[in-house]
Structure formats: structure tokens, C-alpha cells
Amino acid sequence: xGDDGICPACKWAEAKRNIDWAERGAQFKxxxxxxxxxxxxxxxxxxxxxxxxxxxxxxxxxxxxxxPMLVCYGQLLWTDVGRHNLHRVADAGFDILYWRTDQAVSxxxxxxxxxxxxxxxxxxxxxxxxxxxxxxxxxxxPLVIYAEHGETEYGGRVLSQESQRTRDxxxxxxxxxxxxxxxxxxxxxxxxxxxxxxYPDLDDIHRVGVKAFYFSYFHKWDVYENAEIAKDKLGxxxxxxxxxxxxxxxxxxxxxxxxxxxxxxxxxxxFGRATRMASRMIQNGHMTRDLALDLVKKYDGEFPEMYxxxxxxxLGLQRHELEEIAAKHRNPELxxxxxxxxxxxxxxx
Amino acid sequence: xLKKRLIAALTFNDGVxxxxxxxxxxxxxxxxxxxxxxxxEIVALDVTRPGQGERKNFERAIETLTENCFVPITVGGxxxxxxxxxxxxxxxxxxxxxxxxxxxxxxxxxxxxxxxxSQAVVVSMDAYPSGHIFxxxxxxxxxxxxxxxxxxxxxxGAGEILLTSMERDGALQGYDLALVKRVVEAVNIPVIxxxxxxxxxxxxxxxxxxxxxxxxxxxxxxxxxxxxxxxYLKQAGVPIRxx
Numbered sequence: 001x002g003d004d005g006i007c008p009a010c011k012w013a014e015a016k017r018n019i020d021w022a023e024r025g026a027q028f029k030x031x032x033x034x035x036x037x038x039x040x041x042x043x044x045x046x047x048x049x050x051x052x053x054x055x056x057x058x059x060x061x062x063x064x065x066x067x068p069m070l071v072c073y074g075q076l077l078w079t080d081v082g083r084h085n086l087h088r089v090a091d092a093g094f095d096i097l098y099w100r101t102d103q104a105v106s107x108x109x110x111x112x113x114x115x116x117x118x119x120x121x122x123x124x125x126x127x128x129x130x131x132x133x134x135x136x137x138x139x140x141x142p143l144v145i146y147a148e149h150g151e152t153e154y155g156g157r158v159l160s161q162e163s164q165r166t167r168d169x170x171x172x173x174x175x176x177x178x179x180x181x182x183x184x185x186x187x188x189x190x191x192x193x194x195x196x197x198x199y200p201d202l203d204d205i206h207r208v209g210v211k212a213f214y215f216s217y218f219h220k221w222d223v224y225e226n227a228e229i230a231k232d233k234l235g236x237x238x239x240x241x242x243x244x245x246x247x248x249x250x251x252x253x254x255x256x257x258x259x260x261x262x263x264x265x266x267x268x269x270x271f272g273r274a275t276r277m278a279s280r281m282i283q284n285g286h287m288t289r290d291l292a293l294d295l296v297k298k299y300d301g302e303f304p305e306m307y308x309x310x311x312x313x314x315l316g317l318q319r320h321e322l323e324e325i326a327a328k329h330r331n332p333e334l335x336x337x338x339x340x341x342x343x344x345x346x347x348x349x
Numbered sequence: 350x351l352k353k354r355l356i357a358a359l360t361f362n363d364g365v366x367x368x369x370x371x372x373x374x375x376x377x378x379x380x381x382x383x384x385x386x387x388x389x390e391i392v393a394l395d396v397t398r399p400g401q402g403e404r405k406n407f408e409r410a411i412e413t414l415t416e417n418c419f420v421p422i423t424v425g426g427x428x429x430x431x432x433x434x435x436x437x438x439x440x441x442x443x444x445x446x447x448x449x450x451x452x453x454x455x456x457x458x459x460x461x462x463x464x465x466x467s468q469a470v471v472v473s474m475d476a477y478p479s480g481h482i483f484x485x486x487x488x489x490x491x492x493x494x495x496x497x498x499x500x501x502x503x504x505x506g507a508g509e510i511l512l513t514s515m516e517r518d519g520a521l522q523g524y525d526l527a528l529v530k531r532v533v534e535a536v537n538i539p540v541i542x543x544x545x546x547x548x549x550x551x552x553x554x555x556x557x558x559x560x561x562x563x564x565x566x567x568x569x570x571x572x573x574x575x576x577x578x579x580x581y582l583k584q585a586g587v588p589i590r591x592x
Contacts, residue, residue: 112573115382116382116568116571116573117382117568178368178376178566178567178568179521179547179566179568179569180521180547180548182548182549182550183548183549183568183569183574183577183578184577185577185581186573186574186576186577186580187573187576187577328379328381328382329379329381331377331379
């Protein structure tokens with residue numbers, strides 16, 4: 001947060017209005033001329049199954065005439081909507097390489113990371129970073145095109161202008177996972193079973209000359225517009241009327257466990273799914289602050305009931321155990337206890 | 350043979366546990382999952398910048414630590430006098446790390462060693478790969494080098510050296526082995542390396558050179574993590590306490 005009380009994401013949203021996107025588009029074409037088409041596919045697009053990466057793939061194909069390979073690392077607990085959308089992308093004319101990994105291992109890790117970090121998808125974060133790069137190395141496809149630079153778009157420490165454009169593959173572990181997957185070989189999980197989560201050797205990455213860029217550096221990035229394109233061009237479905245904890249049903253709708261993940265985020269930081277989405281809507285001019293405030297007050301921190309039985313079953317937890325875990329992650333500066341209930345110490349105004 | 354040590358370096362910003370990166374508080378974490386039993390030692394550092402918090406918040410955090418664990422605790426950050434030490438000693442700290450105060454007035458090491466015994470005096474140094482030492486949380490160059498400074502602090506009675514690679518702080522790419530080696534070869538007292546530990550292989554690499562591998566990554570402190578680390582190190586032939 002700056003001294004003026006304005007966060008970097010809002011400043012970036014302001015700065016975005018003055019960027020010459022045509023010039024950035026020309027830069028992108030130059031970059032494609034340099035790096036695309038050097039393997040059996042022009043490039044790799046890391047594909048979560050969601051709208052943003054699907055739209056990037058669609059635009060690369062239809063606006064730039066590329067043949068991308070989509071690398072999808074499967075969600076822990078696919079929703080029906082997510083599965084439908086995933087298949088729609090293949091139907092629309094794309095090759096998808098789908099990694100489905102040992103769910104016995106994944107469940108153990110999800111449980112461990114929910115307990116220790118309040119984040120059941122820490123290993124998923126590792127895998128979605130490792131899988132596309134691993135595939136790039138295996139297939140000899142040096143160009144990888146990521147969606148957005150999270151620190152720039154949504155707030156965080158932006159290391160340099162270059163880091164907004166190029167993904168520094170050596171920094172992934174620190175920024176996105178915080179830990180080396182090799183360290184998780186304990187309690188009946190072997191290092192060999194952790195292979196999908198382990199980042200490829202930098203020597204291999206350099207041998208193939210893997211270069212990774214952010215689509216969002218070269219194109220105006222707007223998740224709401226992406227959702228619209230995904231619906232119109234690819235036939236994406238949404239969660240109706242909305243996801244737990246939010247006012248919309250188009251973002252992070254592929255994994256049943258995401259609702260819990262966002263709820264934990266709110267427990268930890270008093271920053272919930274509705275605040276997260278409302279901020280993006282305001283920043284891109286789709287919503288007034290007054291409306292956003294109402295929606296945040298109404299939905300932020302709502303308990304994720306929608307898929308709770310499946311999620312608890314996956315994690316091997318009872319509901320009261322989940323509450324106990326959340327209590328341990330709650331930031332005592334942000335919450336206080338009144339008559340046996342936890343209440344936020346601050347309210348958005 | 351003396352056992353090698355796996356050490357948790359806990360950095361507190363105004364009493365709150367943070368992971369730091371390049372000497373800036375970077376990510377907040379809760380103490381609730383820091384396993385205080387199976388780690389060999391704890392180094393607790395106050396990284397609060399002057400005017401950005403209150404010392405008593407750090408002391409309260411140390412108190413919580415000492416009440417709940419029985420492994421040796423080294424406390425550092427902002428220690429400038431024996432008065433500072435006395436308060437921390439009462440709270441239950443075992444060893445005291447001095448850094449900037451020793452660079453400003455090296456005699457303080459002799460005084461500490463005389464009063465507390467060398468075993469309780471740790472000199473902490475923050476350096477770049479060149480060996481240049483920086484003071485005041487990495488803010489000021491001192492014109493001194495790790496090897497000559499290490500020799501001097503040993504002569505003055507320091508019992509141990511905590512060597513932090515500023516460049517590797519918060520990075521997970523491995524310790525600066527050359528820097529560690531340079532200090533180890535200069536002195537006979539134990540050297541603890543900090544900065545850059547990403548995986549247990551890194552720890553075993555550095556423990557082949559020095560006595561203690563300190564890790565500041567909050568995700569390394571959970572009970573399962575330490576269990577994994579200890580079994581890895583044991584298999585790699587590092588003499589380590591496995592509880």
C-alpha cells in the first residue's frame with residue numbers, strides 16, 4: 001500500500017488507460033516472429049480450465065493464427081461447470097495435454113497444506129507452474145504464454161518492468177509456491193511421487209531455451225471481458241446465480257475446493273472473494289464503488305456451503321475440524337471474539 | 350563427534366512472525382504451526398525498523414517462544430548493551446546475537462564474553478557474496494570483510510558466528526557456499542549459515558562445510574517439514590539429532 005492509501009493494483013489500473021496497446025500488440029507480434037513455431041506447436045498456454053487461459057488460447061488462434069498446445073493440470077475436485085467448459089475448449093479446436101495426477105497423494109498434500117498454511121492448493125500451485133514448463137522441455141516448445149502477471153494486476157511487489165513482461169522462471173518457487181516440492185517427501189509420500197510438483201532443472205529449461213511471457217503485458221487485461229468472450233465464443237457456462245462468498249459466478253468455478261480456499265483467505269486477511277472480484281470490477285470500470293461496497297458487505301466471508309460435503313470428504317475432515325483449523329489461521333489483529341463468535345475487527349467503508 | 354544443527358530463524362516485525370525477502374518483511378505467518386520441539390535450535394531476530402514498532406512486542410513474542418520450548422534460543426536484532434541482554438535473559442533466551450553494535454564498538458564483544466561467557470555470545474554478520482559486511486539491517490556498508498571480521502570477533506571472545514547472505518535472503522536457490530567457506534576457514538568457532546535454503550539438499554550441502562544450517566522459510570518449520578528434513582539429512586549421512 002502506498003503512502004497515499006492507494007494500492008499498486010489500482011495505480012496500475014489507472015496507468016493501463018494510458019498504455020499504447022497497439023504498440024504493445026506490435027511488440028507481441030515481433031516476439032512471436034522470434035519465438036513461435038519452433039516446435040510441433042507454436043507455443044504452450046498453461047490452461048487451468050478457466051475462462052482467462054481459454055480466452056488467451058482462443059485469441060492466439062484467431063487473432064494471431066497460432067497453434068498453441070494447452071497444458072492443463074487438473075483441478076483437485078472438478079465441478080460439473082468446470083468439466084463442461086474444459087470440454088468446450090477442446091471442441092472449439094485445441095489440443096489439450098491433460099495431467100491427472102495421483103489423487104491419493106494430492107489429497108494428503110491438500111489436507112496437510114490446509115492445516116499448515118490455510119491453503120489446500122499449495123501443491124496445485126506448484127504443479128500448474130511446473131507442468132507447462134516440464135511439457136515445454138519434453139516437447140521442445142520453447143515459447144510459453146502465461147495469462148497475467150498477478151503482482152501487477154492484483155497488487156503485490158512488482159520486481160521490475162521486465163518482470164511484468166517476462167516470467168522469470170527461477171523466481172517461481174519463491175513467489176508462487178514459497179517452498180520446494182522436494183521438501184514434501186514425508187509421511188508416506190516419496191520424492192518420486194512428487195515428480196509432477198517439482199520444477200524442471202534450470203539446465204534443461206535453458207537447454208530448450210524456454211521463454212515465458214505474460215499475455216497481459218501486451219494486451220489490456222480484463223477478467224470480466226474474458227468471461228464474456230468465453231461465454232460468447234466458447235460456450236462457457238457459469239455458476240448460477242453466484243459462487244459462495246461472491247456476487248458473480250464466472251471466476252474460479254472449476255474446482256469445488258476454491259470456495260474453501262477463498263474463505264480461508266478471508267479468515268487470514270479479512271479480504272474475501274467478493275472484495276477481490278469487486279476490486280477488479282471497479283478497476284476495470286465495470287462497477288461503481290457504492291455497488292461494490294454493498295456486495296462486499298453482503299457476501300464477503302460467506303461460508304462455502306455449496307460443495308462442502310465433497311470437500312470435507314476429499315480432505316478427510318469433519319466440519320468442526322475445519323473450524324478449528326481456520327481458528328488457528330485467523331489473524332488476531334483482524335478478528336475479535338464476542339459472545340463465542342468471531343467478528344471482523346474492521347469493516348470496509 | 351558434535352552433531353550438526355538444523356536451526357529455525359524466526360524473524361519478527363513488531364512482534365509478528367514474518368518471512369523476509371532481501372531484508373524486507375514479505376509474508377506474515379502464524380506461530381501456531383511452528384514446531385518448537387523437533388528443531389535443534391531457534392534464532393529469533395527482531396527485524397523491526399527503528400520507529401516502526403515497539404520492542405515490548407518482540408519481547409512478548411520471545412516470551413511465548415521460551416515458555417513453549419526447550420531448545421536453545423538465540424535472540425538478536427537491536428541488542429546494543431548488557432541492559433538489553435538482561436531483559437532477554439530474564440525472558441529465557443540462551444544466547445545473544447550482536448551485529449551493528451559490535452561493528453560500531455568491537456569491545457562490546459569482549460564485555461559480553463566476560464559477563465555472559467563466550468557460549469552465549471553470537472556475532473551476527475550480514476554480507477554480500479563479495480564478503481562485504483553491512484550494518485543496520487543491511488543498510489550501511491562498513492568497509493569490512495567477513496573473514497577478517499570473523500577472526501577479530503573470535504579473538505574477542507565470540508562463541509559462534511551467524512552468517513547471513515543478504516543476496517540469498519528469502520531466495521530458495523541454496524546457500525552461498527563460497528561465503529560460508531570463507532568464514533569457516535578463517536575461524537575455529539562454529540558458524541551458522543542463513544539465507545537461501547530452499548530444500549533439504551541445500552541444508553546438507555552447507556552442513557558439509559559448517560555446523561549449523563539456519564532456514565528462515567516459514568514453511569520449513571512445521572512438524573512434518575522438520576521430520577522430512579531430519580530424515581533426509583540422516584540419509585545423506587549428516588550427523589544430526591533425529592527425535
